Amino acid sequence: MKKILSATLLLSSITISSFAASAQSPLYxxxxxxxxxxxxxxxxxxxxxxxxxxxxELNKVYLYxxxxxxxxxxxxxxxxxxxxxxxxxxWDAQLGVEYDIDKGAHQTWGVVGFQGMLPYFxxxxxxxxxxxxTLGLRLEAEYKAxxxxxxxxxxxxxxxxxxxxxxxxxxxxxxxxxTASLKLSYEITREFAPYIGVQxxxxxxxxxIFNPTDETYFVAGVKFWF
Amino acid sequence: MSTTKNQISRRVFVKxxxxxxxxxxxxINLNAKEVQKEFEKGDILSGxxxxxxxxxxxxxxxxxxxxxxxxxxxxxxxxxxxKEGDDITINVTNNLREDSSIHWHGIIIPTDMDxxxxxxxxxxxxxxxxxxxxxxxxxxxxxxxxxxxxxxxTGVHGSIIIExxxxxxxxxxxxxxxxxxxxxxxxxxxxYRKLKVAGNYYNIKQRTIGDFIDEIKKDGFINAFNxxxxxxxxxxxxxxxxxxxxxxxxYLMNGDNPxxxxxxxxxxxxxxxxxxxxxxxxxxxxxxxxxxxMRVVAADGNNIHPVDIEEFRIxxxxxxxxxxxxxxxxxxxxxxxxxxxxxxxxxxxxxDENIAASIPKMDxxxxxxxxxxxMDMSKMNMGGMKMDNMAVKNDKKPMDMxxxxxxxxMKMDNMPTENKKKSMNMDMxxxSFMTNMSSSSMDKTIPITPLEHxxxxxxxxxxxxxxxxxxxxxxxxxxxxxxxLRYSNLKSLRSTMHDKQPDRxxxxxxxxxxxxxxxxxxxxxxxxxxxxxxxxxxxxRITYINDTMMNHPMHLHGMWQDxxxxxxxxxxxxTVIVQPGSKISVQVTVDAMGSWAYHCHLLYHMAGMFRxxxxx
Ligand SMILES: [Cu+2]
Numbered sequence: 001m002k003k004i005l006s007a008t009l010l011l012s013s014i015t016i017s018s019f020a021a022s023a024q025s026p027l028y029x030x031x032x033x034x035x036x037x038x039x040x041x042x043x044x045x046x047x048x049x050x051x052x053x054x055x056x057e058l059n060k061v062y063l064y065x066x067x068x069x070x071x072x073x074x075x076x077x078x079x080x081x082x083x084x085x086x087x088x089x090x091w092d093a094q095l096g097v098e099y100d101i102d103k104g105a106h107q108t109w110g111v112v113g114f115q116g117m118l119p120y121f122x123x124x125x126x127x128x129x130x131x132x133x134t135l136g137l138r139l140e141a142e143y144k145a146x147x148x149x150x151x152x153x154x155x156x157x158x159x160x161x162x163x164x165x166x167x168x169x170x171x172x173x174x175x176x177x178x179t180a181s182l183k184l185s186y187e188i189t190r191e192f193a194p195y196i197g198v199q200x201x202x203x204x205x206x207x208x209i210f211n212p213t214d215e216t217y218f219v220a221g222v223k224f225w226f
Numbered sequence: 227m228s229t230t231k232n233q234i235s236r237r238v239f240v241k242x243x244x245x246x247x248x249x250x251x252x253x254i255n256l257n258a259k260e261v262q263k264e265f266e267k268g269d270i271l272s273g274x275x276x277x278x279x280x281x282x283x284x285x286x287x288x289x290x291x292x293x294x295x296x297x298x299x300x301x302x303x304x305x306x307x308x309k310e311g312d313d314i315t316i317n318v319t320n321n322l323r324e325d326s327s328i329h330w331h332g333i334i335i336p337t338d339m340d341x342x343x344x345x346x347x348x349x350x351x352x353x354x355x356x357x358x359x360x361x362x363x364x365x366x367x368x369x370x371x372x373x374x375x376x377x378x379x380t381g382v383h384g385s386i387i388i389e390x391x392x393x394x395x396x397x398x399x400x401x402x403x404x405x406x407x408x409x410x411x412x413x414x415x416x417x418y419r420k421l422k423v424a425g426n427y428y429n430i431k432q433r434t435i436g437d438f439i440d441e442i443k444k445d446g447f448i449n450a451f452n453x454x455x456x457x458x459x460x461x462x463x464x465x466x467x468x469x470x471x472x473x474x475x476x477y478l479m480n481g482d483n484p485x486x487x488x489x490x491x492x493x494x495x496x497x498x499x500x501x502x503x504x505x506x507x508x509x510x511x512x513x514x515x516x517x518x519x520m521r522v523v524a525a526d527g528n529n530i531h532p533v534d535i536e537e538f539r540i541x542x543x544x545x546x547x548x549x550x551x552x553x554x555x556x557x558x559x560x561x562x563x564x565x566x567x568x569x570x571x572x573x574x575x576x577x578d579e580n581i582a583a584s585i586p587k588m589d590x591x592x593x594x595x596x597x598x599x600x601m602d603m604s605k606m607n608m609g610g611m612k613m614d615n616m617a618v619k620n621d622k623k624p625m626d627m628x629x630x631x632x633x634x635x636m637k638m639d640n641m642p643t644e645n646k647k648k649s650m651n652m653d654m655x656x657x658s659f660m661t662n663m664s665s666s667s668m669d670k671t672i673p674i675t676p677l678e679h680x681x682x683x684x685x686x687x688x689x690x691x692x693x694x695x696x697x698x699x700x701x702x703x704x705x706x707x708x709x710x711l712r713y714s715n716l717k718s719l720r721s722t723m724h725d726k727q728p729d730r731x732x733x734x735x736x737x738x739x740x741x742x743x744x745x746x747x748x749x750x751x752x753x754x755x756x757x758x759x760x761x762x763x764x765x766x767r768i769t770y771i772n773d774t775m776m777n778h779p780m781h782l783h784g785m786w787q788d789x790x791x792x793x794x795x796x797x798x799x800x801t802v803i804v805q806p807g808s809k810i811s812v813q814v815t816v817d818a819m820g821s822w823a824y825h826c827h828l829l830y831h832m833a834g835m836f837r838x839x840x841x842x
Binding site for chain 2: 028030058086087088119121145146153190225
């Protein structure tokens, strides 16, 4: 009975009363956690990456967050708030700000980004950062290969470059980091998929001097959206 | 069981457990010889005054009890039987908590009776009754449905049979409606949202690595890779067949799920008329009755030159009347598989109400070809795969699609997937196509009225070289070894002798972006579009060009669309399927003053792929 009642409520909550009466595009919103995982690295980190957007098909406001919390030290993260506007069928241009935290230090950037799909279904995001007289560039690309309708293998690569050293943030000039991962995930539902994977990350140049990193480790986590 | 009071549907059953449906409840007896009045118990309403009540009903289609929006408590509403020439009155009471409406699909009536909120009237407010009054000026098989919100998806659809003044020119002994629909326990608003935020949500038959490996085994790596190349470069999938699939849908026949297996009775030797109506929200069905040939006698309510086939595709909102003659005492499956092969509706044409037909095997998954992308296949045969042959992304300039190509001979022999064995048929059609072109559009140039058009993120591609594909039964039905109905088979019985030559032409591109789930006409969605102006008294030619990879059933309210289906050959329809990447032309005699809705009949495309037409 309860179920029937709630279904009634659901049905009656349909608000689009008419297709003929022209309505503005309704607003939609979506929270996506691309990864929430434990990493079997030397820091024994918990890592996350995801976004929330609200908007229409063509214009959205995005909140991105990605970071990690090592077991025995404080967290570091990169957080963006951008306005996103469709510029082609598969691409959005983005403009906004980024706030980074690295073990107590922080850095604010202005951000110009491009997000979309390259040919061959490669999901891509490129962001240009500007702050404290420094420019930064981050690139990431991933491809989801279906093994079955539910089981998939996702290779992903990301990299970051900076025009100057920012020692407080442990960022060095030039190529700073490359991270590549391969994850095997199983969609229990469209919205929820646990995964296991292997990740390799390496710092370069002065970044590697500030924070020497070159390791390969297993990860396990979940991705979900709603 | 009495009907109107009963808000609880009779269809309460557990998943997988077949419950005897009210047998032959939708049997109609018009020209039929036997009269079986005992079956008329609210599933069929006839006369001149009708009372319909839209309300909520508890239903259990899948094993999970939920709520449907129904008419007189029936999921698939009562079948209305009208008589041509009658003045009828229909009182529609809205017992929902939101506005509602009823549109009489394919019925030629004044605009204020057409039932489209915001265009024909203001809709029916909760608790109110709206009275429709009109004269029935046609005959045949039609249907009716809500034109408000997503009520059509949740059950507000029913069948209409109009008895002709002059007996139909074919005989039959028994008469049944076979109404197909798609049911989901999900709230349609939630379905729509999922499409908006994850366009491929319901696509449960996407390409896998295994498919590619199979292709490598068959064709070698280079060929397999090259075959994929164009699709990959454009980020298009060859398995994007339906937006919403069996992942959430249960397909129904006259409101019965496959486990119930709706039954129609016959006696050996009888001729059975089956009136197929696709009253689903989003699903195209491929229909066959293994073991029986079907003689198609009417399309969208209009009698045609009969054509014998084994299978037909029925798009959303189309109707086909067929006559079958079962010669054996057995149960025949009426099998309607969804185009995407994720499920089926099934019933039995049986001599014994206790015997159901066994379930046929579903056909393999259809795979879209470059034809469906609007490529010119003749160039493909000769020159291989060149970029300018294919659909182009919107930042590239498309080829001029109307004039540049030698139309006459490019058509049929360039359909590599067509059945070569049927060359007689093909030749005939090719010829007819050529003459059609010369008669209706080549000799006499028809002035084209330019319309506003927008490019941008809202449309993914343009069909670079869309072809008339009247002979193409469509993806998944090509070359399947059966005689499949094509639009080129359809020819109205009514004479077209006195139809005017078109005064002018408009071109409507059907545009969309599956990724963002946006649909539009000429790149402009309904809320941003100006109404289309039709001139009273004119004969208007409309050419559709489908710039998407999906079929769109285009429905014009208030006026017929005479589809150019061959040489001086027309078929009169209310809903016209425009195949992916193709073009098709219709002619409209603009004889109905007022404002009319004009739209794609896929429920979740409608918000954008919609126009208001003003006839003045
Ligand atoms: Cu459509």
